[in-house]
Amino acid sequence: MTEKSGRSFLTLLEHTTGKLRSILRLAGHVEKNPEDFRGPLAWKTVGLLFEKSSTRTRLSFEAGIRQLGGGSLFLGADIQLARGESIEDTARVMSGYLDMVIIRTFGHDRIETFDRWASIPVINGLTDGHHPCQALSDFYYMEKVFGGLSGLSMAFVGDGNNMARSLAEGAALLGVHFILAAPEGYRLPEDEVAHLDSLARQNGGSVRIVSDPREAARKAHVLYTDVWTSMGQEAESRQREQAFKGYVIDGRLLAEADPSAIVMHCLPAYRGKEITAEVIDGPRSRVFEQAAARLPLQKAIMIDCMERKGQ
Ligand code: CP
Ligand code: NVA
Numbered sequence: 001m002t003e004k005s006g007r008s009f010l011t012l013l014e015h016t017t018g019k020l021r022s023i024l025r026l027a028g029h030v031e032k033n034p035e036d037f038r039g040p041l042a043w044k045t046v047g048l049l050f051e052k053s054s055t056r057t058r059l060s061f062e063a064g065i066r067q068l069g070g071g072s073l074f075l076g077a078d079i080q081l082a083r084g085e086s087i088e089d090t091a092r093v094m095s096g097y098l099d100m101v102i103i104r105t106f107g108h109d110r111i112e113t114f115d116r117w118a119s120i121p122v123i124n125g126l127t128d129g130h131h132p133c134q135a136l137s138d139f140y141y142m143e144k145v146f147g148g149l150s151g152l153s154m155a156f157v158g159d160g161n162n163m164a165r166s167l168a169e170g171a172a173l174l175g176v177h178f179i180l181a182a183p184e185g186y187r188l189p190e191d192e193v194a195h196l197d198s199l200a201r202q203n204g205g206s207v208r209i210v211s212d213p214r215e216a217a218r219k220a221h222v223l224y225t226d227v228w229t230s231m232g233q234e235a236e237s238r239q240r241e242q243a244f245k246g247y248v249i250d251g252r253l254l255a256e257a258d259p260s261a262i263v264m265h266c267l268p269a270y271r272g273k274e275i276t277a278e279v280i281d282g283p284r285s286r287v288f289e290q291a292a293a294r295l296p297l298q299k300a301i302m303i304d305c306m307e308r309k310g311q
Pocket of ligand 2: 126127128161227230267
């Protein structure tokens with residue numbers, strides 16, 4: 001096995017509150033003074049190994065790499081990994097050519113295996129289990145909108161999926177109140193929620209699950225949703241459409257929220273399913289500003305990974 005880099009970014013929970021806060025601060029500097037950050041990736045080559053589709057993650061990383069002075073290589077379905085070469089061999093080979101890699105894949109164990117065998121930093125651009133860059137970027141955006149995260153409450157309506165997990169982990173570490181409204185069978189595991197809730201309470205937040213979207217939305221500062229059927233779950237989509245009926249962000253749900261509430265969605269969105277067109281295209285929606293926030297935040301993650309000393 002290769003010497004682990006100790007500089008990876010696979011989940012939010014593997015980091016401390018202090019580390020996440022320092023990345024949020026760095027993202028603020030990067031966004032305000034982009035010209036001061038033209039060199040951190042000079043002469044570095046960053047691979048994007050993507051086994052699933054992407055618009056935002058791919059583009060924001062590729063643009064960010066270029067702005068930081070580096071070069072990116074997009075590695076899709078035409079590399080030997082797709083024809084059965086092992087993850088272990090791929091990780092060791094790529095470590096000989098690249099300085100960092102962003103991975104989007106299926107099972108979270110795939111990125112963990114890659115990271116175990118790679119000697120370069122590995123950043124999670126989404127797995128079935130986690131979407132940490134999106135979630136941290138969302139907290140970065142929320143902090144800008146509300147002037148801080150302390151005391152904020154966030155209702156996630158829909159599937160207890162990768163997005164819900166990473167937001168719950170971020171809420172626990174950053175002291176936000178997070179409520180997931182999901183039908184039975186589509187929730188984060190109870191023991192995981194209990195652990196996150198006890199961590200959140202040490203930081204001034206909480207993590208809970210409820211059945212009723214209205215209970216979650218009541219007085220919330222942020223209403224958040226994601227697709228009912230994530231990438232890789234297409235065969236379940238009819239069953240999921242039945243299960244999630246009623247788990248929709250619409251005008252009535254929005255009326256339950258705090259008067260200052262904003263609506264967020266990681267995108268892509270399906271109008272008429274998890275969110276109505278009226279809401280996502282309405283005045284409370286911040287989905288495009290939210291998407292734009294990924295650029296400075298991910299530049300900060302990449303700088304942090306490159307500058308972090310290995311373990
Ligand atoms: N939100 C997000 O990760 O979008 P993409 O799937 O387009 O990258
Ligand atoms: N939960 C979604 C997020 C897409 C950005 C998925 O995994 O497909």
